[in-house]
Amino acid sequence: MSMSVDEIRNVILLFSNPAWKAAGTVSNTVIRNITALSSHLTYSGRITENITVLASKYAGTANGVIQGLLYIPDLSADDPCVNQTAPFVPASAARQADLPPSNYNLIAIAPWINAACTKSYLASAHTDPIRGLIFFRPSDDASDGPPPADSALWDLNDGGRWRTHSGYPIYAVSGQTGEQMMYHLSLYSGSVPAVPFGENLTALYNLDPYDYVRVWTELSVSTTSSLSSIWIYILIIAGVLLSVISLASFSMHFVQARRRACLRRRVISGEVNLEAMGIKRLTVPIEHIQSFPLFTYLYDPSDGSPPTSPISTLSPRAPRPAKLGRSSWGRSDSLVTTTLTARVVPISEKGLETPFAASTVATDYQPTCTICLEHFQNRVTIIRELPCGHIFHVACIDEFLSENSSLCPLCKASMLPKGYCPNITNPMARREYALRRLRDVSAYDELEDGNNAHSRIFTWGVRAKRRILGTGTVHTLSTLAQLESRPIDKQHLRLSHVTQDEDSQLSSGELARKRMRELAGSVSDDGEPELKKWRKMRNRVFPGF
Numbered sequence: 001m002s003m004s005v006d007e008i009r010n011v012i013l014l015f016s017n018p019a020w021k022a023a024g025t026v027s028n029t030v031i032r033n034i035t036a037l038s039s040h041l042t043y044s045g046r047i048t049e050n051i052t053v054l055a056s057k058y059a060g061t062a063n064g065v066i067q068g069l070l071y072i073p074d075l076s077a078d079d080p081c082v083n084q085t086a087p088f089v090p091a092s093a094a095r096q097a098d099l100p101p102s103n104y105n106l107i108a109i110a111p112w113i114n115a116a117c118t119k120s121y122l123a124s125a126h127t128d129p130i131r132g133l134i135f136f137r138p139s140d141d142a143s144d145g146p147p148p149a150d151s152a153l154w155d156l157n158d159g160g161r162w163r164t165h166s167g168y169p170i171y172a173v174s175g176q177t178g179e180q181m182m183y184h185l186s187l188y189s190g191s192v193p194a195v196p197f198g199e200n201l202t203a204l205y206n207l208d209p210y211d212y213v214r215v216w217t218e219l220s221v222s223t224t225s226s227l228s229s230i231w232i233y234i235l236i237i238a239g240v241l242l243s244v245i246s247l248a249s250f251s252m253h254f255v256q257a258r259r260r261a262c263l264r265r266r267v268i269s270g271e272v273n274l275e276a277m278g279i280k281r282l283t284v285p286i287e288h289i290q291s292f293p294l295f296t297y298l299y300d301p302s303d304g305s306p307p308t309s310p311i312s313t314l315s316p317r318a319p320r321p322a323k324l325g326r327s328s329w330g331r332s333d334s335l336v337t338t339t340l341t342a343r344v345v346p347i348s349e350k351g352l353e354t355p356f357a358a359s360t361v362a363t364d365y366q367p368t369c370t371i372c373l374e375h376f377q378n379r380v381t382i383i384r385e386l387p388c389g390h391i392f393h394v395a396c397i398d399e400f401l402s403e404n405s406s407l408c409p410l411c412k413a414s415m416l417p418k419g420y421c422p423n424i425t426n427p428m429a430r431r432e433y434a435l436r437r438l439r440d441v442s443a444y445d446e447l448e449d450g451n452n453a454h455s456r457i458f459t460w461g462v463r464a465k466r467r468i469l470g471t472g473t474v475h476t477l478s479t480l481a482q483l484e485s486r487p488i489d490k491q492h493l494r495l496s497h498v499t500q501d502e503d504s505q506l507s508s509g510e511l512a513r514k515r516m517r518e519l520a521g522s523v524s525d526d527g528e529p530e531l532k533k534w535r536k537m538r539n540r541v542f543p544g545f
Helices: 117-124 175-187 198-203 229-269 394-404 426-450 460-469 471-476 480-484 500-505 506-520 532-540
Strands: 003-017 031-033 043-046 051-055 065-071 106-111 132-136 172-175 212-223 293-297 322-325 333-336 382-385 392-395
Touching: 043 175, 065 132, 065 175, 106 175, 117 132, 172 175, 175 322, 229 333, 229 426, 333 382, 382 394, 392 394, 394 506
Parallel strands: 065 106, 106 132, 132 172
Antiparallel strands: 003 031, 003 043, 003 212, 051 172, 065 212, 293 382, 322 333, 382 392
């Protein structure tokens, strides 16, 4: 910011009954603007040109006006500057001792003769309650005005310290203007009878001989921005960019919030299985796991039929001849059925989007627990049957579902309670949205391959999707339903990278837990990886689409 002085205005004020003229009395501080009342009888000066601002650091003002009583700073009697400045400083001009005892603001005026005298005036004014100081160079030409603020004539050989450590603003006027102000200050620095037209003022206003007049100075200042046009342009561009960034961030957060809400509704309704799609690792509450039925494994080879696994009465299978078995865990009797033919249930057309995706594996003959690979003992082993029809050891399946995965180890059907939905995050919503778009593009590719007559009729949006997602990826990946319809090979459930020697060194519990992790498979973490602080901040501001 830069400052300029628009006008310096001098008027005459009347102070009545000064306290120092009557010991023990108190000044009533009654002030009259004699210039406003009788302008033809008193002095009034207005300076609007040739005003230079030498220091504006301490020029703070609320209304753009700096004002105070005009005076000359005192110098010590032994200061050589007293004699050097005597031709330019009238002896009758008001000093601080000639001003009212009240706490009035002051405006100082002094000649600029040399560096030493200027420093003396600055030091003297620093101890007074002044609002500004006006210098004038007696040798300056009135027509040219004072030198500019960056002129070497204002150098005091202190590196400009006098400008920044003065404690008040400093101005300069031409030599002729300064001498006129000094002259009028000397005329209006005494009592009323001694000033010009004093008798007229006394008769007009019935003044007391002890009343006195002083010069009151007002400086009208204005501040302007020192920023160049290029900086203003840069600020405008920065404001526009900030607005665009804020709008983009708000839009991303809004879109992500809508997608999270949409995904939450679809998960609750059972349309989306997050873990089966590889989005989020989920576990089943132990209370819900314990609601699955328990049976005693029953297999009688004397029947001459293939071994079968028990089926719950709650299972949606067709009724068949049955044998009764009682759970050894104190549960009520459960109906156990056998059949001569193994069933093969095709996978659902919705693939892994359905909460219970069927398996292509016959579930009627299950002599072994897939988790621990141990055989069931007839009429001894307690088994738990899942809603999908697969059976496991109670301890194995309970630990697997409560700590490793919410999906059946064999058919990958969801075992979560109906209406259950975990906390949906932005990475989860983005991944599900990308998989859904991938299926849409794959469906268009299948339509293109099956109908040659319309193979080239695609909208611009479909072509854009293929360019963004990549055609190679689309053709190599079929729909999720096709991927899940492949038969499950039980031999691959074993850990392929663990040798028999390594397995023999592990206990049965540790080996079962390793198989649980293998059966659960790998699922991408729904959280964000460890990133640097600036990347985390960027992702927080711009969550992306």
